Amino acid sequence: MNGIIFENKQIRKSLKKMAQSMTDTSVYLVGIQRGGSQVANALQKRLKKEGCNVVRGNLDISFYRDDLDRSPLHPVVHGSDLPFDINDRHIWLVDDVIFSGRTIRAALGELFDYGRPASVSLAVLVDRGGRQLPIQPNVIGLSFSAPADHVVDLTMCKNAAGKAVWSISRRLSERKACSEEHLP
Amino acid sequence: MxxxxxxxxxxxxxxxxxxxxxxxxxxxxxxxxxxxxxxxxxxxxxxxxxxxxxxxxxxxxxxxxxxxxxxxxxxxxxxxxxxxxxxxxxxxxxxxxxxxxxxxxxxxxxxxxxxxxxxxxxxxxxxxxPTQILTDLLTIQQSLGSFEGKIMTLVGDIAHSRVARSHLLAAKIMGYHIRLVAPKTLLPLHVARYGCSVYHDFDAAIPGSDIIYMLRVQNERLTSACCFPSIREYHEAYGLHRARQRMAGDHCLIMHPGPMNRGVEISSDVADSLNSRVLHQVxxxxxxxxxxxxxxxNANNPPMLAHNNEDEDDDED
The missing domain is CATH 3.40.50.1370 (Aspartate/ornithine carbamoyltransferase)
Incomplete structure (x- = not known):
């Protein structure tokens, strides 16, 4: 059951497709730390090729999680960084993997503590199913269905030429299938 | 604690x-x-x-x-x-x-x-x-990047200061060095056991300092008036004024846990200077x-601190 589900080529192709459906004169991309930020960086590169003006920000939802009482803080908190005014802007929230929808709920909560955007859309690279909240992405790169006790990970490393190599894999959760997306 | x-x-x-x-x-x-x-x-x-x-x-x-x-x-x-x-x-x-x-x-x-x-x-x-010291460490980290080998010159009423004591402990843990500067009347006995250097002459301690940390003269804790002759004399000998700041150089951070007694341990122009980190500390x-x-x-975080002591005498208004 463990192993790679999507490989570099498929992921690159879907990133391109995602970017094409997001084009606009100005795109405000907010990545959810950490995987979401990597995906947002990749989308930014592709959107720029399409001639869009891209503004980037990042959210770390560690302090907004709904399970702080039950699980420890993630050992690395990256901090949020929204260097632009989000009021009345059309914001694209970007994450790597969507599962229960709780991360997105937390991210929306945090986003609205920065101001009142005109709209928020959601782009995710992988939808693995298993939603527990009424949240649905506007743009999905790849989808498949994973059992609840599996963790789906996005990995990105640079090869010798400095080019990003992506892969998406799954493994059995170390914790007994709890009801959450993998940590941000 | x-x-x-x-x-x-x-x-x-x-x-x-x-x-x-x-x-x-x-x-x-x-x-x-x-x-x-x-x-x-x-x-x-x-x-x-x-x-x-x-x-x-x-x-x-x-x-x-x-x-x-x-x-x-x-x-x-x-x-x-x-x-x-x-x-x-x-x-x-x-x-x-x-x-x-x-x-x-x-x-x-x-x-x-x-x-x-x-x-x-x-x-x-x-x-x-302890919370004051963590605050100071964050401020130092932002300005200097690291602690290892840095020199902090801590000046003033060491004997009554919980800030000084906590810094002496933190210096050992984080690897920075402390130079204590105070008149003998405001230094506790055996303080050198903490591994710091002790000076009675402020000017001698300044060269090479990365941080000059001024402590408040705590009138309410001084049991008798015998610790130093007068405020003016204290300022001359142990106060941080422009000439001393110049001696320390442009790289040297000025810190104070507050509240400051302007004109006693620190002069106004130094307190408001570019290198002053007093408000960053806050x-x-x-x-x-x-x-x-x-x-x-939050539950489930590994137990670390039973409590934090704040050692600062300088906080009482």
């Missing part, structure tokens, strides 16, 4: 958490739901405006309910003992008590009896002031306290 209970990894983790809290304090809606439904009681037996306010803001920005009790409004005035006050408050089931008391060890004493309540030491007598104080509250209140 104090810096003495922390390891270098603990400190680095708290600094990192504090750093990521800064953003919450700088945006327009300064509130995160992290501690929703948690109760924090600030129990202050000594006057303190800045530490208490800092804790109160830290708690409120994380959505906790914060209650302030000061000595003048507490039942202590009616003759209740420290332990009874502590037990009474603990029986109301708060998640955390923040305690400031004039006697060293009072927080450790309370912690021993109140096993089920987390306690933060916000300063106990001349013992420790801003970072809120973030560090938010980090501590989050760490102590």
């Amino acid at each position: 104090g810096i003495a209970d922390l390891s270098s990894d603990d400190i680095m983790w708290l600094l990192q958490l504090g750093e990521s809290m800064l953003d919450i304090n700088r945006r327009s809606i300064k509130k995160a739901p992290t501690l929703r439904g948690k109760t924090i009681i600030n129990l202050f037996f000594e006057n303190s405006t800045r530490t208490r306010t800092s804790f109160e803001i830290a708690g409120k920005r994380l959505s906790a309910d914060v209650i302030n009790i000061s000595a003048s409004t507490s039942a202590t005035k009616k003759g209740e003992s420290l332990l009874d006050t502590g037990q009474t408050l603990a029986a109301m089931q708060p998640h955390l008590l923040v305690v400031r008391h004039g006697l060293a060890g009072s927080c450790a004493f309370l912690a021993e009896y109140l096993q089920n309540t987390a306690i933060i030491n916000a300063g106990d007598g001349s013992h420790e002031h 801003e970072n104080g809120v973030s560090i306290r938010m980090a501590l509250l989050t760490h102590l209140i």
